[in-house]
Amino acid sequence: MLEHYLPRASSFAGDIDQLVWIIAWIVGVWFVVVEVMFFWLMFRFRKKPGVPARYITGKEKHLKNWINIPHNIILVLDVLLIVAAIRVWVLIKQTMPPADHTVKVMAQQWAWTFTDPGPDGKIDTPDDVRTTDEMHVEVNKTYHFVLESMDVAHSFFIPAFRLKQDADPGRAYTGWFKPTKTGTFDISCAEICGIAHGVMGAKLVVETTQEHTAWMQAHAADAATADAGASAPTDSTTAQPASQ
Amino acid sequence: MLQRAYAGLIAAAVISAFLASCSATPKTGIAHGEELFQNCKPCHGEAGHGNLELRTPAIAGLPDWYIIEQVTKFKGDLRGANPDDMEGHRMRPLARTLYHPGDIENVAAYVSKMPSQWMPPTFTKGDTAAGSVTFNGVCITCHMADGKGNKDLHSPPIAQQSDWYLVAQLNKFHRGWRGYSPEDVYGGQMRAMALTLADSTAMHNVIAYVKTLPH
Ligand SMILES: [Cu+2]
Numbered sequence: 001m002l003e004h005y006l007p008r009a010s011s012f013a014g015d016i017d018q019l020v021w022i023i024a025w026i027v028g029v030w031f032v033v034v035e036v037m038f039f040w041l042m043f044r045f046r047k048k049p050g051v052p053a054r055y056i057t058g059k060e061k062h063l064k065n066w067i068n069i070p071h072n073i074i075l076v077l078d079v080l081l082i083v084a085a086i087r088v089w090v091l092i093k094q095t096m097p098p099a100d101h102t103v104k105v106m107a108q109q110w111a112w113t114f115t116d117p118g119p120d121g122k123i124d125t126p127d128d129v130r131t132t133d134e135m136h137v138e139v140n141k142t143y144h145f146v147l148e149s150m151d152v153a154h155s156f157f158i159p160a161f162r163l164k165q166d167a168d169p170g171r172a173y174t175g176w177f178k179p180t181k182t183g184t185f186d187i188s189c190a191e192i193c194g195i196a197h198g199v200m201g202a203k204l205v206v207e208t209t210q211e212h213t214a215w216m217q218a219h220a221a222d223a224a225t226a227d228a229g230a231s232a233p234t235d236s237t238t239a240q241p242a243s244q
Numbered sequence: 245m246l247q248r249a250y251a252g253l254i255a256a257a258v259i260s261a262f263l264a265s266c267s268a269t270p271k272t273g274i275a276h277g278e279e280l281f282q283n284c285k286p287c288h289g290e291a292g293h294g295n296l297e298l299r300t301p302a303i304a305g306l307p308d309w310y311i312i313e314q315v316t317k318f319k320g321d322l323r324g325a326n327p328d329d330m331e332g333h334r335m336r337p338l339a340r341t342l343y344h345p346g347d348i349e350n351v352a353a354y355v356s357k358m359p360s361q362w363m364p365p366t367f368t369k370g371d372t373a374a375g376s377v378t379f380n381g382v383c384i385t386c387h388m389a390d391g392k393g394n395k396d397l398h399s400p401p402i403a404q405q406s407d408w409y410l411v412a413q414l415n416k417f418h419r420g421w422r423g424y425s426p427e428d429v430y431g432g433q434m435r436a437m438a439l440t441l442a443d444s445t446a447m448h449n450v451i452a453y454v455k456t457l458p459h
Binding site (some may be wrong): 015108109110111113115128130132133195196199200 | 283286287317321326327330333334336337340341394
């Protein structure tokens with residue numbers, strides 16, 4: 001049902017949804033049971049003429065069971081939840097399947113910059129394809145990402161992948177994903193990061209190998225023409241007047 | 245009884261607040277622009293005179309057509325979209341927040357009516373004599389002798405602007421962060437002009453001269 005509202009576009013999206021469901025069911029059933037009990041007891045033992053209120057210590061076994069039995073069931077269910085959660089945690093956060101590609105994601109107030117290593121597969125080389133607020137990946141390939149923040153805390157959130165990773169400045173976060181569905185999905189920032197946090201969105205395009213190659217070639221051409229301006233003077237936009 | 249009276253009072257307050265919010269007509273024109281300008285203040289300053297620390301230019305008193313053009317360019321990724329353009333990355337999302345029809349025009353109308361201020365020079369380096377040659381040879385055609393720009397040529401006034409910002413923009417044109425797209429005709433024209441400036445020294449010179457123009 002969740003995928004009806006939000007497509008599952010990564011290999012682990014289903015595991016996350018399953019976990020969300022397990023939690024929703026366990027907590028949901030308890031919520032209903034407890035509320036029904038609560039209101040039923042209030043109704044059943046409401047004030048009646050000629051019936052005095054009774055003082056109950058709750059020491060008798062049959063009364064204590066009202067606490068003990070649910071308590072024990074909850075403990076068992078808790079263990080179940082923890083096992084389910086750890087299983088998903090290990091699968092997604094503790095295991096890094098070997099990468100087909102590695103991309104760099106840089107967060108800053110208020111944009112996402114994506115660096116695809118280009119044909120040579122190495123980041124920070126001249127053939128890198130860098131884009132702002134638009135990320136292109138190939139379907140059914142495992143990606144490692146290196147996530148960094150330039151300024152404040154941000155959070156890299158791809159709802160369709162069921163992926164969310166905080167990024168604090170000064171640290172490189174590694175993670176992975178494997179897109180399983182082609183299409184265009186949203187990327188957003190999930191950590192309040194300043195005045196334009198709400199519009200710190202980006203586009204994720206998951207495409208087939210052919211489409212991805214075509215995109216890469218188009219961008220490699222762009223990069224070459226943009227390089228015409230690379231001969232610009234080096235003391236840049238951040239020229240400090242004081243040092244002039 | 246008292247409890248009932250209280251409950252009634254609260255209900256009446258909630259209902260009338262709700263009705264009031266329904267009937268309040270949204271502001272239009274410059275009044276709406278003034279509201280929108282609240283979002284610009286944190287960076288461009290209360291009076292719209294910019295802030296060196298945040299690398300924001302003075303915008304108060306810029307012509308409305310120029311503000312509209314630039315905000316539209318930020319919004320349409322024609323400016324501020326290069327992965328290395330730090331200042332552009334801060335302004336661009338703000339342009340995206342102006343998405344209702346009329347937002348950009350209204351805020352531009354308000355900002356253009358704000359009193360502009362001549363920003364004193366901050367650079368001490370810069371050969372004004374050499375800069376004068378460049379300015380009166382090249383830039384004058386579009387930015388005019390007084391540096392006040394020309395609407396027909398879509399060239400903005402630059403005489404009043406902070407020198408550090410102007411040099412930064414010349415760099416951005418030079419690097420192809422501004423005026424790089426064939427869609428951006430006037431930006432492209434300015435880019436060609438920036439490419440005639442050989443280096444950082446030439447940029448500082450011409451801007452040092454711009455700051456000597458009468459105000
Ligand atoms: Cu953010």
